[in-house]
Structures are given as structure tokens and as C-alpha cells.
Amino acid sequence: MTGDRLKIGVLATDDRMLAGRFLQALLDHRVNVDLVLLDPAISKPRDLAIHAQRTGGMLPPLPLPGELRYQKVSGHNGPDALASVDEAGLDLLLNAGTPGIVGNALLSSAPLGILNCHPGRLPAYRGACAVEHAVMDDEPVANTVHRMTDGVDEGPILMIEEVPLDGVKGYQDLRCAVYRHSCDLLAMAARALQDGTLGQEDFTAQSAGVWHKPVSDDVLEEIELRLEAGRYTPLRELTRT
Numbered sequence: 342m343t344g345d346r347l348k349i350g351v352l353a354t355d356d357r358m359l360a361g362r363f364l365q366a367l368l369d370h371r372v373n374v375d376l377v378l379l380d381p382a383i384s385k386p387r388d389l390a391i392h393a394q395r396t397g398g399m400l401p402p403l404p405l406p407g408e409l410r411y412q413k414v415s416g417h418n419g420p421d422a423l424a425s426v427d428e429a430g431l432d433l434l435l436n437a438g439t440p441g442i443v444g445n446a447l448l449s450s451a452p453l454g455i456l457n458c459h460p461g462r463l464p465a466y467r468g469a470c471a472v473e474h475a476v477m478d479d480e481p482v483a484n485t486v487h488r489m490t491d492g493v494d495e496g497p498i499l500m501i502e503e504v505p506l507d508g509v510k511g512y513q514d515l516r517c518a519v520y521r522h523s524c525d526l527l528a529m530a531a532r533a534l535q536d537g538t539l540g541q542e543d544f545t546a547q548s549a550g551v552w553h554k555p556v557s558d559d560v561l562e563e564i565e566l567r568l569e570a571g572r573y574t575p576l577r578e579l580t581r582t
Contacts, residue, residue, distance in 0.1 A: 357438030361403030382440035464550025467494035497544035
């Protein structure tokens with residue numbers, strides 16, 4: 342740490358679907374961001390299609406805030422990115438949408454590592470469709486802030502919080518709520534680390550977890566029906582209160 346303040350960097354791309362929204366959340370939560378490292382990778386058509394299916398166009402990308410300091414690098418795993426982390430004296434990195442697998446050199450480049458927000462309650466719901474599997478299990482959907490490791494979704498946990506379901510009436514509403522909440526929760530975690538409310542001692546190692554496979558179109562249709570018909574218990578409980 343340089344001086345008394347934790348120095349924070351962000352991993353993002355120009356066109357990542359949630360990058361602008363996440364960076365704005367950092368500003369809203371008064372997180373001091375020292376550097377945003379921009380990977381030149383372009384979102385794959387498949388990723389764009391999945392995001393469109395999940396959000397129905399209700400969560401369009403936001404422009405990257407102009408008041409932050411940006412640096413374009415050859416790639417987040419590249420030597421120039423690693424050098425930038427070192428030269429800026431960054432203590433912590435935040436994942437706002439790095440496009441590929443993070444290498445060990447980048448994982449260990451900042452003393453506090455890289456924080457990520459996983460859309461699911463870890464370690465019970467690992468994988469890309471944790472939200473959908475939670476609905477199928479009739480369990481609350483949560484976001485988990487954890488430190489990234491070379492084991493996907495396996496790193497030490499800092500924060501877990503259930504996603505507020507106010508206004509959720511269907512699958513796309515739920516997915517949008519998860520994405521919005523994930524941006525805020527990761528920003529809250531960064532702020533807590535920066536102001537000293539949380540520290541290294543607050544990370545908790547994960548126990549054995551469950552990896553969930555992507556859901557089929559048939560399962561996704563069932564999830565949509567459950568939500569729209571009010572057959573998902575957390576939504577029923579919200580209606581009763």
C-alpha cells in the first residue's frame with residue numbers, strides 16, 4: 342500500500358456490457374480509482390447474444406465515465422499490463438469484465454489480488470448459470486464478492502448478499518437485478534477495503550462447492566414460467582410481505 346490509501350485498479354474493455362455501469366458504481370460509492378486498464382478485446386457475438394437474451398435490452402451498456410484515468414494495454418495478461426500495475430503501485434484490482442482467463446502473473450500482481458463478483462452464492466452455486474440453478478432449486482439468488490484464483494469461482498469470499506427482488510416479475514427482470522446488484526456490491530466491497538472497514542482477515546476460504554452446467558433451452562423456459570407465474574418462493578415471500 343502506498344501511503345495511507347489503498348490504490349485500486351480496474352480491469353475492463355471498451356465494449357464490455359457492464360464495464361461502464363460498474364465504473365459508474367465505483368464513482369457513486371466514492372471509490373478512489375487510480376487506473377483502469379483497457380484490454381482491446383471485442384465482445385464475442387455469442388456473449389452479446391446471451392446478454393441480450395438475459396436482459397431483453399433493459400440493461401444497455403453505459404459509456405465509460407470520462408473522469409477516470411484509462412490506459413490501453415495489449416491485453417490484461419500482457420507484460421505492459423503487469424508493468425502498469427507495478428508502476429502505479431496498485432494494491433488491488435477489480436474485475437469489470439476481463440475478456441479471458443486471468444493468468445497467474447496477473448492474479449499475483451497486486452498484493453490484495455483481483456476482486457470479482459460472481460452471480461451466485463458461493464460455494465454452492467459455481468458456474469455461468471448459477472442464477473438459473475438457484476431458481477430451479479427454489480433458493481434465493483445472491484451475489485458473491487471473492488478473490489480470483491486459478492480455480493474458477495473458488496477464491497476466498499469477502500461478501501455475500503442476496504439480490505433484492507423488488508420489481509422482479511420475470512426472468513429478464515431477475516437477471517437485470519442481479520447485474521445491477523453485482524456492480525453495487527463489488528463497489529461496496531472495494532470501498533470497505535479502501536476505508537479499512539474490511540481487510541485481509543475478512544476473506545474466508547471456500548469449502549467444497551458445486552459446479553453447475555449451463556441450462557438447456559427447456560430448463561430456461563421452465564424458469565421463465567416459474568417466475569412469471571409466481572411459483573418461485575422468494576418472489577412469493579416478497580409479495581406476502
